[in-house]
Amino acid sequence: MLAHGRAADSSASTLQGLGDRLHTLKKALKAERQCVYRAKQMPARIRIAAQILYCRFGDEQQLRVFFFWSTKTVSAQHVDWVKSIVSGTSLMAQDLCESYRRGDSNAAMVRANGVVDKFVAEQSLHSWIHRQNSLIGVSPEPAIVTRQLPLHGIPAKSKAGVVGGRTYKGTLQFLRRWRMRWRVKQGIIKVGEDMEPSELLAKVSR
Numbered sequence: 001m002l003a004h005g006r007a008a009d010s011s012a013s014t015l016q017g018l019g020d021r022l023h024t025l026k027k028a029l030k031a032e033r034q035c036v037y038r039a040k041q042m043p044a045r046i047r048i049a050a051q052i053l054y055c056r057f058g059d060e061q062q063l064r065v066f067f068f069w070s071t072k073t074v075s076a077q078h079v080d081w082v083k084s085i086v087s088g089t090s091l092m093a094q095d096l097c098e099s100y101r102r103g104d105s106n107a108a109m110v111r112a113n114g115v116v117d118k119f120v121a122e123q124s125l126h127s128w129i130h131r132q133n134s135l136i137g138v139s140p141e142p143a144i145v146t147r148q149l150p151l152h153g154i155p156a157k158s159k160a161g162v163v164g165g166r167t168y169k170g171t172l173q174f175l176r177r178w179r180m181r182w183r184v185k186q187g188i189i190k191v192g193e194d195m196e197p198s199e200l201l202a203k204v205s206r
Helices: 002-040 044-057 060-071 077-087 091-102 107-136 142-152 168-182 197-204
Strands: none
Touching: 044 060, 044 077, 044 091, 044 107, 060 077, 060 107, 091 107, 107 142, 107 168, 142 168
């Protein structure tokens, strides 16, 4: 009887363990379904651009920045969006990535790729400004930033008349909008040593 009781207890324990694992699996499946559902709420133009961006660079952190840039908000929903793009469980996402790698395109992909190019260019400019601030300790003047724009793939025209895709006034307007999108503040960074203007310019242009 004692051996039979132990066997019964063992079977009950095994069943309990299976039940717990099944419950955990159901919770995980439910969470995944919720994630997919919320991801479906992502605007199509943003979803396609995000898929192309991830195909090109494979950077999860960059996706988070892209969703902030494209929606102009910080949202908890972005976590689900990133998870949806990175997981690659969507057949549509896989097909789109394969089409992009083959060089196939349609009107939606061409527009989305243009959005990605714009984001990458603006992010490159933001990274350059950040390096000037944090590594060199200077705050570049708008005229210096304007001359840097073409180096980051952004058309511009300086006051000196450098040919570009924008007028000088349009370039300054772009910089104002860019600062708002990337939450860049205007200001002066105090440096630890006095420098001649020519030396400062050379330092900023590195």
